[in-house]
Amino acid sequence: MPLDRTPHEPQLSPGLDRRGFLTLAVAGAAASAFTVTIGTLSPTPALAATAGAEASALAPRKRELRAMWISSVVNIDWPSRTGLSAADQQAEFLHWLDVAEQFHLNAVFVQVRPTADAFWPSPLEPWSQYLTGVQGRDPGYDPLAFIVEEAHRRNLELHTWYNPYRVSMGADPSALVPDHPARVHPDWIWAYGGKLYFDPGLPEAQEHIQQAILHSVENYDIDGVHFDDYFYPYPVAGQTIPDAATYAAHGAGFEDIADWRRHNVNTFVHSVSQRIKALKPWVKFGISPFGIWRNRTTDPLGSETGGSQSYDMQFADTRKWVLEGWLDYINPQIYWQFGLAVADYAKLVPWWADVAATSGTHLYIGEALYKVTSGVFTDPAELSNHLTFDREIDATRAPVHGNVYFSAKHVPADPKGSMSIVRADHYSRPAIVPAMPWLPAGDLRTPVLANAVHGAGGVTVQWSDAAPPSARATSFAVYRADGQVAAIDTEDAAHLVATRRAQPGVVQRFVDATAEPGAVYTYAVTALDRVWNESAASGVRVTE
Numbered sequence: 001m002p003l004d005r006t007p008h009e010p011q012l013s014p015g016l017d018r019r020g021f022l023t024l025a026v027a028g029a030a031a032s033a034f035t036v037t038i039g040t041l042s043p044t045p046a047l048a049a050t051a052g053a054e055a056s057a058l059a060p061r062k063r064e065l066r067a068m069w070i071s072s073v074v075n076i077d078w079p080s081r082t083g084l085s086a087a088d089q090q091a092e093f094l095h096w097l098d099v100a101e102q103f104h105l106n107a108v109f110v111q112v113r114p115t116a117d118a119f120w121p122s123p124l125e126p127w128s129q130y131l132t133g134v135q136g137r138d139p140g141y142d143p144l145a146f147i148v149e150e151a152h153r154r155n156l157e158l159h160t161w162y163n164p165y166r167v168s169m170g171a172d173p174s175a176l177v178p179d180h181p182a183r184v185h186p187d188w189i190w191a192y193g194g195k196l197y198f199d200p201g202l203p204e205a206q207e208h209i210q211q212a213i214l215h216s217v218e219n220y221d222i223d224g225v226h227f228d229d230y231f232y233p234y235p236v237a238g239q240t241i242p243d244a245a246t247y248a249a250h251g252a253g254f255e256d257i258a259d260w261r262r263h264n265v266n267t268f269v270h271s272v273s274q275r276i277k278a279l280k281p282w283v284k285f286g287i288s289p290f291g292i293w294r295n296r297t298t299d300p301l302g303s304e305t306g307g308s309q310s311y312d313m314q315f316a317d318t319r320k321w322v323l324e325g326w327l328d329y330i331n332p333q334i335y336w337q338f339g340l341a342v343a344d345y346a347k348l349v350p351w352w353a354d355v356a357a358t359s360g361t362h363l364y365i366g367e368a369l370y371k372v373t374s375g376v377f378t379d380p381a382e383l384s385n386h387l388t389f390d391r392e393i394d395a396t397r398a399p400v401h402g403n404v405y406f407s408a409k410h411v412p413a414d415p416k417g418s419m420s421i422v423r424a425d426h427y428s429r430p431a432i433v434p435a436m437p438w439l440p441a442g443d444l445r446t447p448v449l450a451n452a453v454h455g456a457g458g459v460t461v462q463w464s465d466a467a468p469p470s471a472r473a474t475s476f477a478v479y480r481a482d483g484q485v486a487a488i489d490t491e492d493a494a495h496l497v498a499t500r501r502a503q504p505g506v507v508q509r510f511v512d513a514t515a516e517p518g519a520v521y522t523y524a525v526t527a528l529d530r531v532w533n534e535s536a537a538s539g540v541r542v543t544e
Contacts, residue, residue, distance in 0.1 A: 058391060060429040062493035065329075065364050065402025067107035068411050069161070070096055072130050073114035074169065077408040082133030086140040089131070093147055097154050099412045103419060104427040106499075107157035109226050109404060112144055112216065116167040116182060116198065116209075120144035120220065124212045126177045136177040148221050155475050155501040157433050159224030159286070160216060164209050164268065166230060167196035181208055190243065193236035200232060200264045201246040210272055217279050223530070224284035225276055229333060231265045231314040261315035273326040281440050282531055286329035288366050288404070289318040291336070291348055293355075303351040306342040325359045328436055331404055335368035337377055338385065349390060353398035362401040362434060365390060369405045372415040380416035384425045401434045429493050432477060435532040442529030443471040447508070449538040452523040458513040459543055463525045464506050473527035475501045477534065478510050481522045488524045490537045499528065519543070 070093075071077045078096060079089045100108055112119040117128035117135060120143065126136040131143065144160070151158040167182045168175065171191040176182055182189045182196060188205040189196050198205040217225060232241065247257050254260035273285050290310040294302035298309060301319070310316045322330050332352050336343040349365060356363040367386060371377045379385070383405075390400040405411060405419075414420050445467040452461045465472045479495040481488045488495050500510050515521060521543045527535040 058388065058426065060426070060493040061391070061431060062491060062496055063401075063434045064431050065107055065157075065362075065404070065433050066103075066105040066427060066431060067109055067157075067159075067364070067402070067404040068096075068100065068105060068408045069404060069406045070108055070110045070408045071114075071406075072111040072119065072128065073163070075130055078110075079131065082130060089139065089143065090141070090146060093143075094150060096408050097150060097156065099408065100156055101154060103411060103423050104430050105156070106431055106433050107159065107223075107404075108151055108408075109159040109161050109224075110147055110151075111161040111163075112147075113160075113162040113212065114166070115163065115169060116180070116212075118144075118212070118216075119147075120216055122212060122215055124181065124208065124215060126180055135180075144216060144220050152221070152501055155499050157223045159226040159284070160220075160222045161226040161228065162213050163230050164213075164227060165198045165200055165232075167198055169195055171196055190241075192233050192241055193239060195233070197233060199243060199246050200261065200268065201243055201250050203250070206264075206268050206271070210268075210275060213272065214275055214279060217276055217283060222283060224286060224328075225272070226331075227287045229288060229290045229310065229314065229316070231316045232261055233314075235313060258312070258315060262311070262317050265315055266317060266320065269321055270324070270326050284328040284436070284439070284531075286327055286331055286362075286364075287318070287321065288331035288333055289316055290314065291332045291334040291366070292343060293317075293319045304347045305344070319355055322355050322359055322361045325361065327361055328439070329362035329364055329401070330356055331364040331366050333366035333368070333406075335366065335371065335406075337371075337379075337382055338389075345386060346389065349386075349400065350393055350397060353393050353400055357398035360438075362436060363399060364402045364404050365400060367403050367405050369410040369415070369419065370407060372418045373410055373413065377418070380418050381421050383418050384421045387422060387426045430496050430498055431493065432496070432499060432528070432534070433532045435534070439531040441531065441533045442474070443467065444473060444527045444529055444533060444535040445471070446536045447473070447476060447525045447527050447538045449523065449525050449541050452521065452541045452543045454515070454518065454543055455511075458511050459515040459521065459523075461510045461512060461523050461525065461541075463508050463538060465502065465508060465527065467527075473502050473535070474530040475499050475528045476508060476510075477526045477528060478512070479524045479526070479537070480512065480515075483520050483522065484542045485522045485540070488522060488537065488540060490524060490526060490534075515543075 075081050078092055080092060114130060116125055118125045119128055127138055129135040131139040148158055167189055171194050173183055188198055188202055190199055198209060247260055251260040276283050276285050292303060292305050292307050292309055294309045294311045295305050296302040310318055321327050334345055334348045336345055338345050353363055367383055387403060394400045411419055447463045448466050449463045452459050461478055477499050478497045479488045479490050480497045481495055497512055522540050524537045524540050526537050
């Protein structure tokens with residue numbers, strides 16, 4: 001991911017693990033669960049029939065992930081610079097959440113461990129220098145606690161984003177705070193390409209990294225753990241990764257150092273996955289790799305591409321992670337345009353969709369919004385056309401569950417109107433994050449809708465969460481139909497007005513500010529658990 005570098009161009013049931021669940025699902029044993037608790041992801045038959053039509057002709061989709069990456073390394077997005085006061089940092093983050101709401105996004109991926117440091121009071125690593133400008137300096141508040149609370153207040157899913165191996169953007173260990181683990185254990189690190197890295201081949205380094213990440217999982221109410229494409233570092237011309245001694249000490253049984261490096265990364269990814277689920281089974285784990293696993297000219301299982309290969313370049317066997325079911329989602333960075341010979345968007349999305357479908361892993365496509373800014377994408381509708389294509393693949397071939405945009409600062413900048421086109425063509429209505437059937441579901445009860453009353457600020461919709469306190473919904477979805485109707489089709493995204501986080505207590509309220517004064521509407525409400533399973537709809541109420 002070109003987050004800080006020049007991009008490389010050309011509760012589970014007892015005894016039933018995720019792969020077991022998916023096997024049953026494919027066999028049809030879980031078909032009713034897919035229908036009842038998840039709802040539809042694929043477009044309606046009417047949409048499927050329009051595959052290839054203009055994007056503006058597509059009906060909105062009720063279930064899809066819409067997210068943006070908020071980068072902290074070298075202050076790409078947030079905080080915008082070091083040394084801001086706590087209040088200014090908080091105000092900036094609230095601005096990014098405003099942007100998410102403005103463009104009808106439903107998730108944010110926020111970088112909280114950019115360089116073996118932390119955006120929370122970690123007992124294992126120092127405060128990040130990207131907060132105050134000085135590594136180890138307390139910013140005066142807990143940024144991670146703040147972003148969790150504020151994202152959830154907006155009912156946005158929050159994935160905390162970690163760079164596993166990178167220690168520093170510079171190569172001088174003495175620039176780190178004295179108690180930094182890399183200085184306490186200098187044998188854990190090596191320099192390469194002007195940066196410092198933990199050695200992925202050292203079990204003790206792997207354990208430290210995992211403990212650092214898991215501390216945040218255990219102590220904060222996050223929704224997902226997210227890695228980008230940085231495993232072993234990208235190649236630097238004229239330099240060799242300095243891990244020969246580690247290979248000699250720990251590489252027994254591997255005749256090829258490349259296979260050993262892949263084994264190290266595989267072991268790390270699998271272990272992190274297992275440990276997250278042991279702590280909190282509902283927390284999602286996903287990775288956003290470089291968009292090409294391998295080229296077909298190298299490996300018959302690869303894609304019809306001719307670019308760099310993550311399998312050989314970062315020693316990241318991303319396809320294996322998906323096939324083994326170690327991830328809840330895969331988010332490949334398909335940062336190229338239609339028709340690019342070495343990496344054609346139209347070739348890569350179907351390849352990844354087919355791979356993800358084999359294990360049921362959710363597929364989110366990483367989108368290079370920055371390439372509109374840079375001028376690489378010359379067509380302002382390039383990204384909107386990507387989403388149209390993704391939906392055609394979803395309708396006719398294999399699921400594509402959503403899109404993630406790099407990076408946050410380009411979303412409100414709206415280069416060439418590209419994000420406005422995406423919003424008009426695809427994000428005109430809100431959407432609910434797709435549910436994952438292997439995650440532990442809540443005991444949802446159907447809400448009891450009391451009334452919908454016109455007032456000065458819009459229509460106030462009031463309902464009760466009928467569940468006992470221990471089983472109340474995490475959030476709710478509000479649906480609206482024009483006029484007086486006997487029922488609302490809650491699978492029709494055109495009826496979805498908003499999702500809202502549950503407030504303390506039984507009685508819940510929502511003000512529909514988009515309602516026309518005096519107009520007659522019919523409303524219904526559903527309950528959502530924290531992983532977006534949905535209850536049956538309430539009875540309807542007509543506006544008073």
